[in-house]
Amino acid sequence: MGVKNEGPPVVLNYEEYESIRLSDFELLGQVDASKVMDVSRPTFARIYESARRKIAQALVNGSPIIFEGGKVYFNSDWYACKSCGCLFDHPQKDQEITGCALCGSSEIEQFQGKRESS
Template sequence: MPRPTKWRRVTFIPEITFFKPAGIPLRHLDEVRLSIEEAEAIRLKDLEGLEQEECAQKMRISRPTFHRVLGSAHAKLADALINGKAIRIEGGNFGMAIQRFRCGNDSQEWDVPFEKMVAGQPQVCPQCDSPNVHPVRAPGFGFTGGGRRRRTGRRW
């Protein structure tokens, strides 16, 4: 049985998710389905002009995996453009990038989607309107006590 596909981190979901050639009724068209993570790969590499290593880091996948996702997306787009097919963007294995914040007064925590973070981080707590707001570190960052264990001569 193959391993399940890991979720990819996505920071943008397009508002327009369907494209078709002009002048051809939809009932006469074949359709190509582009996953959300394939659209994100194209956006990062082709639209923003980032290097593959940077793109892979942003999506939290390996560089070879990013290369495969991008290659699949390019092949689907080429098929749709050359053969006159409609393009639908939907589905896939992805999670939206969010940032968690905590109020220093009442310890209230809330999530802010990436789209809102572009404008800047929240200035006040939505519960008590306190300006004492701080981002919460994501798991896996900072000191966690992990690392290589040293043998102390005892058997475990």
């Protein structure tokens, strides 16, 4: 592999990134991962398939992978769990959120969509 990127960039959106992170990094099953992302299991499977395909293309073509920060998602209320590090959103805005959707920890904070702090 050279330093030169040959293929066109592959853009992963936030959902795709999250599906890969939950499945292949956190090693969650699809049922748990779909719950964390608050999507149905078939929807999760579709997002995950798309993400895997893009990553495969990037590997084979030597394309850079660009992570697009999910404008849609970051406009809604996302929470970050300090305990397990997952992100989850808050579909029922009238309901107070009490804990992590994944591990149940109450150590959560609202996620602002900015990862680098200055």
